[in-house]
Amino acid sequence: MKQIIVADPTGFCFGVRRAIETLEKILSDEGPIYSLGMPIHNPQEVERLAKKGLVVVDSPDMIPPLSRIFIRAHGISSELFSTLQKHSIHIVDGTCPFVKKAQERIKLLAREGYKICIIGNGNHPEIKALQGIVEGKATVIEKKEDVTEIGKTAKLGVISQTTQDSKVFAAIVSELALRTQEMRVYNTICNATRERQDATRKLAQFVDGIIVVGGRNSANTGKLYDIARFSGIDVVWIEHAEELDRRWLSGKARVGITAGASTPDWLISQLKNTLSSRR
Numbered sequence: 001m002k003q004i005i006v007a008d009p010t011g012f013c014f015g016v017r018r019a020i021e022t023l024e025k026i027l028s029d030e031g032p033i034y035s036l037g038m039p040i041h042n043p044q045e046v047e048r049l050a051k052k053g054l055v056v057v058d059s060p061d062m063i064p065p066l067s068r069i070f071i072r073a074h075g076i077s078s079e080l081f082s083t084l085q086k087h088s089i090h091i092v093d094g095t096c097p098f099v100k101k102a103q104e105r106i107k108l109l110a111r112e113g114y115k116i117c118i119i120g121n122g123n124h125p126e127i128k129a130l131q132g133i134v135e136g137k138a139t140v141i142e143k144k145e146d147v148t149e150i151g152k153t154a155k156l157g158v159i160s161q162t163t164q165d166s167k168v169f170a171a172i173v174s175e176l177a178l179r180t181q182e183m184r185v186y187n188t189i190c191n192a193t194r195e196r197q198d199a200t201r202k203l204a205q206f207v208d209g210i211i212v213v214g215g216r217n218s219a220n221t222g223k224l225y226d227i228a229r230f231s232g233i234d235v236v237w238i239e240h241a242e243e244l245d246r247r248w249l250s251g252k253a254r255v256g257i258t259a260g261a262s263t264p265d266w267l268i269s270q271l272k273n274t275l276s277s278r279r
């Protein structure tokens with residue numbers, strides 16, 4: 001009989017769970033709603049919500065006037081918020097409170113005249129929103145080698161992507177400190193990502209193989225896959241239980257499950273049930 005161990009914590013983080021619960025309530029109480037971009041990087045969950053009336057679009061022009069609009073956990077810029085207000089009868093704001101906090105911090109830095117550095121990935125929607133809030137007047141640094149882009153400045157304000165690796169953040173901050181007389185640093189890292197990564201590392205010590213479950217478009221799920229792989233055990237990445245080839249289970253007495261912050265509980269339960277029925 002196989003033993004199944006699920007990483008703890010795993011799956012939805014606080015911000016994603018809150019956003020999806022908000023969306024569910026609106027869909028059930030008020031009906032269809034538009035989302036600019038996928039509300040969550042998980043195709044199965046988006047498909048489930050689409051059946052209840054969620055419509056995902058790529059541009060505000062695709063939203064009919066007087067529609068309901070959902071803002072995902074990564075947030076949006078104030079400019080985009082104003083554009084959406086013109087299209088909407090009701091904006092439902094699913095921005096994670098931790099992301100909102102980072103948005104308040106960056107506004108404060110701009111108001112107080114700091115040159116701003118955001119430590120993170122410039123292509124991520126959360127960072128695009130932060131840049132939009134200060135009208136593009138922030139430099140995004142992803143790695144230590146790029147700090148020269150900041151130049152020398154008298155007052156430097158630093159903020160982080162919420163999912164930033166804390167070691168990378170600390171290394172970049174110490175380099176930046178050499179380039180300015182005054183530096184104000186807001187550590188806006190949220191622990192949800194790190195906790196899921198640590199739980200996956202720990203799980204790898206107790207099992208013969210790990211199943212990573214989550215969307216292939218989910219960067220944080222991909223990171224869990226890399227962590228499990230680098231730990232040297234057998235790893236497979238699936239989006240849902242039906243994708244699992246049962247031959248992978250052969251010879252493994254203990255099987256671990258880990259899931260990205262955008263993987264809903266029902267996909268994790270489905271996988272657990274499938275594994276239990278194959279014992």
Ligand code: SF4
Pocket residue numbers: 013014015016073074096097098099162163190191192193261
């Ligand atoms: S990872 Fe953290 S900041 Fe991002 S949505 Fe989840 S709880 Fe919020």
